[in-house]
Amino acid sequence: MKQAIRGLALSLAFFGFGLTALLGQGSNEKPNILFIPVDDLNDWVGHLGGHPQSKTPNIDRLARMGISFTQAHCNAPLCNPSRVSLFSGLLPSNTGVYGNGERMRDKVPDATTLMQYLRSAGGYSVQGGGKTFHGSGPYDEASWDYYNMPPRNRRQIGERDEGLAEDAWAPWGPLDVDDSELFDVKNVNWAISELEKSHDKPFFIACGFTKPHMPWYAPRKYFEMHPRESIILPEVLDHDRDDLPYWGKKFAREVHTISNGSNFSRHGEDHDMITKHGQWERAVQSYLATITYVDHHIGRLLDALENSDHADNTIIVLWGDHGWHLGEKQHWRKHALWDVTTRTTMIIAAPGGYANGQLCHRPVSLIDLYPTMVEMTGAPERDGLDGQSLVPLLKNPEAEWDRSVLTTFGYQNHAIKTHKWRYIWYNDGGEELYDNEADPNEWVNLASFSKYESIKAELKGYLPSRNVR
Ligand SMILES: [Ca+2]
Ligand SMILES: [Ca+2]
Numbered sequence: 001m002k003q004a005i006r007g008l009a010l011s012l013a014f015f016g017f018g019l020t021a022l023l024g025q026g027s028n029e030k031p032n033i034l035f036i037p038v039d040d041l042n043d044w045v046g047h048l049g050g051h052p053q054s055k056t057p058n059i060d061r062l063a064r065m066g067i068s069f070t071q072a073h074c075n076a077p078l079c080n081p082s083r084v085s086l087f088s089g090l091l092p093s094n095t096g097v098y099g100n101g102e103r104m105r106d107k108v109p110d111a112t113t114l115m116q117y118l119r120s121a122g123g124y125s126v127q128g129g130g131k132t133f134h135g136s137g138p139y140d141e142a143s144w145d146y147y148n149m150p151p152r153n154r155r156q157i158g159e160r161d162e163g164l165a166e167d168a169w170a171p172w173g174p175l176d177v178d179d180s181e182l183f184d185v186k187n188v189n190w191a192i193s194e195l196e197k198s199h200d201k202p203f204f205i206a207c208g209f210t211k212p213h214m215p216w217y218a219p220r221k222y223f224e225m226h227p228r229e230s231i232i233l234p235e236v237l238d239h240d241r242d243d244l245p246y247w248g249k250k251f252a253r254e255v256h257t258i259s260n261g262s263n264f265s266r267h268g269e270d271h272d273m274i275t276k277h278g279q280w281e282r283a284v285q286s287y288l289a290t291i292t293y294v295d296h297h298i299g300r301l302l303d304a305l306e307n308s309d310h311a312d313n314t315i316i317v318l319w320g321d322h323g324w325h326l327g328e329k330q331h332w333r334k335h336a337l338w339d340v341t342t343r344t345t346m347i348i349a350a351p352g353g354y355a356n357g358q359l360c361h362r363p364v365s366l367i368d369l370y371p372t373m374v375e376m377t378g379a380p381e382r383d384g385l386d387g388q389s390l391v392p393l394l395k396n397p398e399a400e401w402d403r404s405v406l407t408t409f410g411y412q413n414h415a416i417k418t419h420k421w422r423y424i425w426y427n428d429g430g431e432e433l434y435d436n437e438a439d440p441n442e443w444v445n446l447a448s449f450s451k452y453e454s455i456k457a458e459l460k461g462y463l464p465s466r467n468v469r
Contacts, residue, residue: 005390027086032314039213041320045345055292056140058299064354068348073320073405074343077334080134082321087113089370089385092408096468114370115143118204122379125201130187150186157199158217168277172286175224184209188297192304211294216286218293220230225290231281234328245430251336270332321343337415337424342407360397363417365405404462416462423459
């Protein structure tokens with residue numbers, strides 16, 4: 001796999017990327033940044049192998065242009081806290097932003113977001129559109145020079161299975177509309193128009209996708225690329241949840257609106273409802289179809305950049321805000337601390353001096369993007385950020401890397417991820433421990449076995465000492 005990616009990267013180097021280095025142009029210019037947040041995209045991406053039937057030729061093409069992180073994790077397993085931590089550079093345990101109800105400026109009024117920093121310290125123009133922070137608007141006016149909000153059409157409802165009960169939870173199905181009618185496509189069109197312009201200042205453009213977040217409605221042609229009758233379901237172990245502590249079981253069963261880890265609303269058990277109504281294959285098909293739809297329009301963005309004057313001087317960063325379960329652990333959605341929930345897609349592609357066309361298997365997280373962008377743009381180093389620049393890994397994906405990754409869900413519920421282990425600690429003292437090398441599905445909770453006491457003690461040492469309420 002690595003060889004193939006390397007070969008393709010080499011050929012790409014002669015068609016645009018790498019030309020800067022070959023021609024010696026633009027070396028003193030600050031690089032532009034194209035940021036591509038993709039909502040609720042887990043690792044069901046071709047080259048990451050999260051699902052054997054995913055079709056993402058354009059995300060795979062981006063991976064060949066840069067470094068794709070196969071162990072990239074979110075710092076919070078839902079939209080608002082994941083994005084606030086990425087853009088503020090501060091972990092949830094340092095801001096107290098744990099749920100979708102809390103606003104960044106209420107908790108950390110003086111935060112300097114990545115966009116603010118690039119503007120003030122780097123002289124960048126900063127523009128966003130679609131879903132960047134939580135919601136489809138700017139969220140934080142101070143973070144943007146301009147924000148694009150395409151008009152929303154009447155809500156598009158996809159075709160449901162015939163005879164499906166009205167109360168079945170099934171927000172998915174094919175749409176008979178043209179792509180151009182959809183919100184994300186209108187937003188991509190705006191970003192393309194910006195990439196086609198010349199700019200006086202270095203630019204940061206965030207073109208955020210609201211899909212593949214539910215509902216999984218996408219044009220019919222993308223469903224036809226994933227025939228339902230041949231859909232492969234995720235591997236599941238019967239009674240997998242029996243060895244979970246109280247909060248693990250709670251998180252697996254329920255849909256949550258969390259505020260400081262205490263406020264839960266019950267919507268019934270997703271997995272029972274989906275299997276009862278025969279919707280599991282349809283759900284997997286719909287998620288795959290929605291990802292392929294997003295991938296197609298990511299390809300249009302990449303084409304536009306490649307055909308523009310900015311191709312040789314623009315960093316592209318694509319990231320999902322957290323993972324997504326489609327039945328693994330009999331769990332659906334996000335809102336938990338297992339690998340399927342925390343793992344996401346993260347690719348950084350930039351011309352010049354990086355080991356492009358390789359995979360990096362070191363554990364990293366979204367909090368690392370802020371300091372990485374600071375270093376890659378040559379902006380002055382910033383104190384007080386919780387992440388660590390990934391530039392050493394972009395230069396050598398196998399560089400020594402002793403960092404662990406922290407994911408937090410609600411007040412004082414944490415997961416620590418190292419290359420080999422996942423350790424989960426809940427605020428009532430409940431624990432889970434998984435050997436991710438031997439047990440990638442996280443089926444066997446080792447926390448109660450005495451032989452792992454010293455491993456647990458070591459991993460516990462990575463838990464944050466500060467937990468802001
Ligand atoms: Ca999300
Ligand atoms: Ca289990």
